Amino acid sequence: MNDTRPPGAPDTRRRSERSRRAIYDAALALVTETGYSRTTIEGIAARAGVGKQTIYRWWPSKAAVLLEAFLDLAGQAPDGDYAFPDTGDLAADLRLVLRATVDEIHNPVYEAPIRALAAEGIIDAEVGTQFVQRLLEPQLRLFTERLRTAEEAGSLRPGLDLRTAVELFVGPLTHRWLLRTLPLTHAYTDRLVDYALYGLTPR
Template sequence: MADTRAPDSTRRSERSRRAIYEAALALVGESGYAKTTIEGIAARAGVGKQTIYRWWPSKGAVLLEAFLDLGDQAARAAAEGAPEGEAAYEIPDTGDLEADLKLVLRATVDEMNSPRYEVPYRALAAEGIVNAELGAEFTAKLLEPQLQLYVKRLRAAQDAGGVRQGLDLRTALELLTGPVAHRWLLRTLPLTHAYADAVVEYALYGLAPRR
């Protein structure tokens, strides 16, 4: 007997959405953001252009959602390999703040140096400067959640007596993340683990001679 059931539209939509994510990331990696178009994404994904416009207002919005999904995939993979009860993408709290910050900043350097992440990340950072709405969404959905992980870890260190009371933790975390982002944006000097370690040490201990 023939199967007369209607196709699962939800499953079909999810397949199309994932194909669009993959197409957007691939095209930006191959041709750059400027040459990537909605038409090109649609052709690569095997969907109609109107399908994309029904879900997203612009190619920047498509790329942002695709990049967020890429991060979610990495988080799920990390969670599968993490010890039970340990959240993925949390900054560890071993009691050694310096070691914990070096670990996460090294991982950040690895991600920023990975072409899979670097190319769409740069495209979104640049587009967010000229597109205020996309920039605000980029900050709220991607940057701010990551920065709050630093606030949480620094606050725990503060509670444990390892960080001075009264500090503005937002300013403190920028001493860690700002230099890495600056070097990554300029691309004039290598972004390495040794550099990440130095940033942590300078942020924690300052520039004055140690006693």
């Protein structure tokens, strides 16, 4: 795109991008340091060095700011363009992905923002919809596609409802994460894969 600014005029696009990134960083930092309930638009603005009107011009709420900041953060991760592994061994691939999910859950950089978004999404239907559509659904589709490949290869019985099958893996993990009553470990996710793939009855 050609720069049509008069000579010597400030580049507002760069200034806006700097402000946006400062707001992202401020929102993520405050949620981690003080918790979601104590994080405010005013606090984010002060931390980012912008006016709160700037934030309201771009986002309707602090939840919207946090969601976009977290999506940006996830996109910057080394595995931001992540593809589900397909080694030909479905169980091994599922174990690898679920172990990585547990590691991410325990990462303090991600833990506070994702908990805040999950909790707010229960209260605010619009936040919940955006949380699911923009954050969860892309990940669940990767699971579904990997199961579809396994089904086509004959590793799973034909005719499965693949979305329900995906929930057998991620549902229990999410449940344990939300309750915080039992530890989330690699051993636990390995058991999830074993139970979901092979069932509970004697083999």
